[in-house]
Amino acid sequence: MKRRANAKSKAQSQASQAPTSNRAAGIEGSSSSLLKLYTEETQGLKVDPLIVLVLAVGFIFSVIALHIIAKLTGKFIS
Amino acid sequence: MAADGLSKLTEQPVEFIKDGAAFVQKYHCYISTEPVLTIDPTEYLKIIRAVGVGFIMMGVVGYAIKLIHIPIRYLIV
Amino acid sequence: MSFRLIDLAKPFGSILPEIEGPYTQLNFDEKVVYTMASAIIYILAQLPLAGVSQSAFAASADPIYWLRPIFAAERGTLLEFGVFPIISTGLILQLLASLRLIRVNFTVRSERELFQNLQKIFALFQYFALTNLFLLSGYFGTGLSLVQVILINVQIFLAGGFFTLISEVIDKGYGFGSGALTFTAVNVATNFVGDVIGINSIETAPEVYEKQGALANLISGLGSKGIFTAIWESFTRTHLPNLIIVLICIAIVLACVYLQNLRYDLSIRSNKARGVSSQYPIKLLYTGALPLVFSFVLLFYINVIAYVTVVGIFNNDSEQLAVKILGHYTANGSNFSIDNLSLFGLFSPASSLIGSLLSPIRTIVFSLFVVYTSVKFAQVWSVTQGSGPRDIAAQFKEQGVTIYGVRDVSIAKYLKDQIPTAAVTGALCLAGLSIAGEFLGTNGRASGIVVAVGVSFSFLEIIASDYQQSGGSQNFGQIFGGF
Numbered sequence: 001m002k003r004r005a006n007a008k009s010k011a012q013s014q015a016s017q018a019p020t021s022n023r024a025a026g027i028e029g030s031s032s033s034l035l036k037l038y039t040e041e042t043q044g045l046k047v048d049p050l051i052v053l054v055l056a057v058g059f060i061f062s063v064i065a066l067h068i069i070a071k072l073t074g075k076f077i078s
Numbered sequence: 079m080a081a082d083g084l085s086k087l088t089e090q091p092v093e094f095i096k097d098g099a100a101f102v103q104k105y106h107c108y109i110s111t112e113p114v115l116t117i118d119p120t121e122y123l124k125i126i127r128a129v130g131v132g133f134i135m136m137g138v139v140g141y142a143i144k145l146i147h148i149p150i151r152y153l154i155v
Numbered sequence: 156m157s158f159r160l161i162d163l164a165k166p167f168g169s170i171l172p173e174i175e176g177p178y179t180q181l182n183f184d185e186k187v188v189y190t191m192a193s194a195i196i197y198i199l200a201q202l203p204l205a206g207v208s209q210s211a212f213a214a215s216a217d218p219i220y221w222l223r224p225i226f227a228a229e230r231g232t233l234l235e236f237g238v239f240p241i242i243s244t245g246l247i248l249q250l251l252a253s254l255r256l257i258r259v260n261f262t263v264r265s266e267r268e269l270f271q272n273l274q275k276i277f278a279l280f281q282y283f284a285l286t287n288l289f290l291l292s293g294y295f296g297t298g299l300s301l302v303q304v305i306l307i308n309v310q311i312f313l314a315g316g317f318f319t320l321i322s323e324v325i326d327k328g329y330g331f332g333s334g335a336l337t338f339t340a341v342n343v344a345t346n347f348v349g350d351v352i353g354i355n356s357i358e359t360a361p362e363v364y365e366k367q368g369a370l371a372n373l374i375s376g377l378g379s380k381g382i383f384t385a386i387w388e389s390f391t392r393t394h395l396p397n398l399i400i401v402l403i404c405i406a407i408v409l410a411c412v413y414l415q416n417l418r419y420d421l422s423i424r425s426n427k428a429r430g431v432s433s434q435y436p437i438k439l440l441y442t443g444a445l446p447l448v449f450s451f452v453l454l455f456y457i458n459v460i461a462y463v464t465v466v467g468i469f470n471n472d473s474e475q476l477a478v479k480i481l482g483h484y485t486a487n488g489s490n491f492s493i494d495n496l497s498l499f500g501l502f503s504p505a506s507s508l509i510g511s512l513l514s515p516i517r518t519i520v521f522s523l524f525v526v527y528t529s530v531k532f533a534q535v536w537s538v539t540q541g542s543g544p545r546d547i548a549a550q551f552k553e554q555g556v557t558i559y560g561v562r563d564v565s566i567a568k569y570l571k572d573q574i575p576t577a578a579v580t581g582a583l584c585l586a587g588l589s590i591a592g593e594f595l596g597t598n599g600r601a602s603g604i605v606v607a608v609g610v611s612f613s614f615l616e617i618i619a620s621d622y623q624q625s626g627g628s629q630n631f632g633q634i635f636g637g638f
Binding site: 018019020021022023024025026027028029030031032033034035036037038039040041042043044045046047048049052053055056057059060063064066067070 | 168169170171172173174175176189192193196199200202203204205206233241242244245246249252253254255260261262264267268271272274275278306310313314317318320321322323324326327328329332333334335336438440441442443444445448536537539540541542543546578609610613
Binding site for chain 2: 191194195198199201202203205340341342344345346347348349352353355408409412413415416417418419420439607608611612614615
């Protein structure tokens with residue numbers, strides 16, 4: 001009985017000691033004054049940062065193109 | 079529903095004032111004991127200059143890019 | 156095994172795009188280039204949405220205009236919601252994890268990955284949800300065709316996705332500090348420069364054009380209107396920023412930097428080397444501007460709910476009882492605000508000083524809400540993010556450092572008193588500064604500036620340490636070294 005209570009309190013104290021954030025676990029993450037969301041290498045679809053920047057510019061130009069098409073054809077806009 | 083919302087509205091500030099009172103007490107004892115709130119005036123001036131210059135630099139570059147939007151908007155709208 | 160929120164992210168693990176981390180530490184110049192490129196793309200993306208009829212759109216008004224600066228959102232553009240979904244997701248999920256309301260074991264890598272994927276999915280979901288809530292409420296005009304609805308959705312969602320990834324680029328160490336907050340800082344700085352020297356003209360009334368910048372307006376007015384009229388108008392115009400607002404903003408910058416520099420110095424000494432003592436600073440703004448951002452995240456949600464219920468469900472019909480209780484939106488230029496005393500009206504500031512004085516209940520409730528949420532957030536955040544009392548006590552122990560007049564065993568307890576108090580006081584000061592700015596009628600600019608200065612300050616610290624490491628040998632390094 002006592003041992004079980006001991007184990008329980010130990011588990012509880014461990015739970016209260018467990019890190020509550022990336023930084024607290026000693027890994028890069030949000031600090032107390034800066035918010036970071038994505039710092040971990042995951043098993044996702046890997047993309048090079050330069051490619052993302054270039055694609056983003058491409059996306060912006062495609063929106064401009066869409067505007068011009070819409071203006072020329074008078075479509076999309078009621 | 080409205081009554082419920084109202085009681086919640088009154089609950090929160092009361093709790094807050096309690097917290098605030100506790101906090102002010104604590105704060106006073108800090109002022110009277112060891113750690114003192116300090117500031118380094120020369121550093122303050124240095125940092126104000128750095129932050130100011132950084133802020134204006136960011137802003138001017140950003141605004142210059144925003145100016146490009148004017149002809150684009152004219153073209154597309 | 157009970158259900159855990161992070162398990163939601165499991166099925167998406169392999170399809171979510173993910174930025175490849177840098178293999179080696181980037182040098183200072185590369186970081187500057189990546190940060191600047193990201194910021195420039197952000198500003199470039201503030202293009203009008205295609206497929207939105209500008210005339211129908213002009214008829215609707217903006218219910219969240221005063222929340223835009225802090226989240227770098229620009230009305231009617233691809234960045235309609237700015238980085239709000241990213242910031243709100245990060246703050247809320249990480250706060251819930253700190254409070255152990257979401258169970259994440261941060262010591263296990265796979266759990267951290269799941270948590271990160273959850274943050275990404277939740278951010279993207281919010282872009283989608285906000286777009287459609289606003290569509291349903293008629294924000295983008297009424298009677299839209301299916302093609303228009305799809306176009307608007309696709310544009311906002313893709314833009315959101317791209318900036319989620321670009322903020323990941325910065326977060327992962329290609330840039331300085333925090334991705335999403337960088338965009339806020341750059342956007343606030345850009346709009347501030349625009350408000351002061353903006354030379355572009357804006358139509359304020361039919362056939363009447365005024366310069367956007369308060370100073371530019373004054374100078375152009377001096378030539379055409381005569382000195383006194385020009386000066387009077389540049390201080391009092393209401394549709395565009397006036398010189399009073401500019402001066403308030405500058406005062407807020409100065410006050411903010413002052414607060415950022417305040418610190419408690421703890422006298423520490425080394426156990427190893429006798430007689431070696433120094434100061435360990437605990438910043439007053441221990442949690443930076445994050446508590447204020449958190450308050451504004453909550454205010455954003457409340458105001459979106461208000462807009463959707465009042466305008467989307469009850470059609471903003473002032474005859475209905477529900478609208479009388481919840482609040483009635485009135486258009487003021489392109490700003491849509493609740494001006495009567497009502498439930499939702501309590502959660503937004505009045506748009507001018509006179510307005511704030513005329514409705515004291517609203518003023519008080521709004522202030523209390525901001526202060527209370529900021530303070531509560533600072534209390535939790537300051538101890539859970541890896542620089543809390545326990546972490547610093549461990550750090551001291553490792554380096555063989557003690558605080559004067561405090562026994563080794565009670566250092567953690569001593570810091571437990573100091574750190575949250577500093578954080579709470581700091582949060583209180585920033586909240587006060589932002590509220591004061593809002594009541595003077597800066598329409599969100601004050602809070603934006605408080606956050607932007609907080610972020611710039613963190614950058615300065617990172618840049619200074621990076622610059623010292625690189626020895627100042629690099630091109631941009633030399634430029635920054637000049638300041």
